[in-house]
Amino acid sequence: MTTKTTRTAQLGLFPVGRVEVPVLPAINATTVVFPDTTSLTPLDRDSLSRQGRDPYENFYYGGVGTPTTEAFGQAVAKLEGGTHAVLAPSGQSALVATLSALLKQGDHVLVVDTVTYTTRWYLDQCLAASGVTVTYYPPEVTDLEPFLRPNTRVVFMESPGSMTFEVQDVPALCKTAARHGITTVLDNTWAASRYFEPFEKGADVSVLSLTKYHAGPAGVSMGAVVTRQERLHATIKNQAALLGLHVNPDACARAMLALATLDLRLNQQERTTEHVLRSLTGLSGLGALFHPSLPGAPGHALWRRDFMGANSLVTLVFEGLDRAAVHARVDRFRVVRIGYGWGGMLSLATLFEVNAWRTVSGIAARGMGLRLYLGLEDPADLVADLRQALEGR
Numbered sequence: 001m002t003t004k005t006t007r008t009a010q011l012g013l014f015p016v017g018r019v020e021v022p023v024l025p026a027i028n029a030t031t032v033v034f035p036d037t038t039s040l041t042p043l044d045r046d047s048l049s050r051q052g053r054d055p056y057e058n059f060y061y062g063g064v065g066t067p068t069t070e071a072f073g074q075a076v077a078k079l080e081g082g083t084h085a086v087l088a089p090s091g092q093s094a095l096v097a098t099l100s101a102l103l104k105q106g107d108h109v110l111v112v113d114t115v116t117y118t119t120r121w122y123l124d125q126c127l128a129a130s131g132v133t134v135t136y137y138p139p140e141v142t143d144l145e146p147f148l149r150p151n152t153r154v155v156f157m158e159s160p161g162s163m164t165f166e167v168q169d170v171p172a173l174c175k176t177a178a179r180h181g182i183t184t185v186l187d188n189t190w191a192a193s194r195y196f197e198p199f200e201k202g203a204d205v206s207v208l209s210l211t212k213y214h215a216g217p218a219g220v221s222m223g224a225v226v227t228r229q230e231r232l233h234a235t236i237k238n239q240a241a242l243l244g245l246h247v248n249p250d251a252c253a254r255a256m257l258a259l260a261t262l263d264l265r266l267n268q269q270e271r272t273t274e275h276v277l278r279s280l281t282g283l284s285g286l287g288a289l290f291h292p293s294l295p296g297a298p299g300h301a302l303w304r305r306d307f308m309g310a311n312s313l314v315t316l317v318f319e320g321l322d323r324a325a326v327h328a329r330v331d332r333f334r335v336v337r338i339g340y341g342w343g344g345m346l347s348l349a350t351l352f353e354v355n356a357w358r359t360v361s362g363i364a365a366r367g368m369g370l371r372l373y374l375g376l377e378d379p380a381d382l383v384a385d386l387r388q389a390l391e392g393r
């Protein structure tokens with residue numbers, strides 16, 4: 001058995017007749033041409049299910065799948081430890097397909113308070129408006145029982161949470177949910193298909209924004225919904241098709257090139273993160289520092305128990321500095337650039353209001369937060385830049 005790094009490097013291998021090519025070809029087609037009328041895949045679902053056939057098992061219309069999208073989806077499913085993947089044009093659309101497939105009017109969903117704000121916007125502005133009751137729970141909750149209702153259908157987790165990286169007790173939450181027949185969905189983007197095994201830990205569905213570490217260096221926006229359960233996969237795949245969430249084969253081919261270097265990049269970025277954390281811990285005049293690997297980080301013991309490493313997102317909270325003072329420091333960055341998103345080559349800084357968006361939990365620190373994404377630059381250059389900007393030297 002080879003290591004994950006080796007398997008990842010060889011993900012792009014694609015069969016062409018009796019040989020293989022190492023780079024996934026982009027087979028761009030919206031139409032598939034059949035040899036005769038009896039080979040046409042019938043499109044109505046009733047006749048398909050009477051024949052016991054999966055409506056998507058064959059390539060019949062480019063929008064819902066080509067050999068390129070199929071191969072890329074399989075690669076993502078394998079990396080994530082699942083068996084099936086539904087691809088979507090973004091992490092957000094993958095989340096929308098999943099939640100709208102699993103929740104109907106009159107249902108109840110439990111959502112961790114530390115979800116990414118775009119997920120919260122969808123839940124509050126769209127799903128709640130369609131008659132689904134949304135309840136947020138604090139990230140430190142381990143006993144779900146008091147939050148459950150007879151109509152609870154889905155428990156949604158994002159661990160570590162957005163911006164301040166609270167680690168949840170995913171195994172405990174999934175165990176309780178399973179006992180009640182409730183589906184568990186985990187936004188596992190942070191773990192980059194490397195640091196957390198969602199299905200071993202009990203989750204039913206893992207949702208990924210591939211826009212981050214997976215495909216970020218290619219500048220590709222994409223998402224995936226991975227599972228080991230055939231029925232859940234079929235339900236979500238059907239919903240993605242109904243919503244028209246077609247993915248482009250060119251984008252998949254480009255994303256695969258980035259995916260093949262995922263492990264290599266993460267190896268380097270782990271070293272960079274350790275380096276930067278060591279030097280930031282020693283800096284004077286800084287407030288709280290957030291990274292799950294730091295003793296004292298929220299959920300650090302759970303991270304040690306359940307995770308195989310940590311990514312290169314780090315958050316600093318400047319307690320006692322006003323907005324103007326924080327802006328002045330961040331504007332001194334020369335190597336780290338200012339921008340939203342993460343997962344690509346560039347180290348990026350974004351500012352946020354600590355405890356904004358949350359409704360049922362919070363962190364003790366007050367003030368402005370600086371989220372750093374550490375990219376592929378030389379760690380020594382990054383440390384020097386952070387020092388000169390944050391300490392004013």
Ligand SMILES: *Cc1c(COP(=O)(O)O)cnc(C)c1O
Pocket residue numbers: 090091092093116118158187189190209210211212221222223
């Ligand atoms: C970025 C992100 C999303 C949204 O993904 P897009 O591909 O940008 O739509 C969802 N969840 C998490 C945790 C993310 O970081």
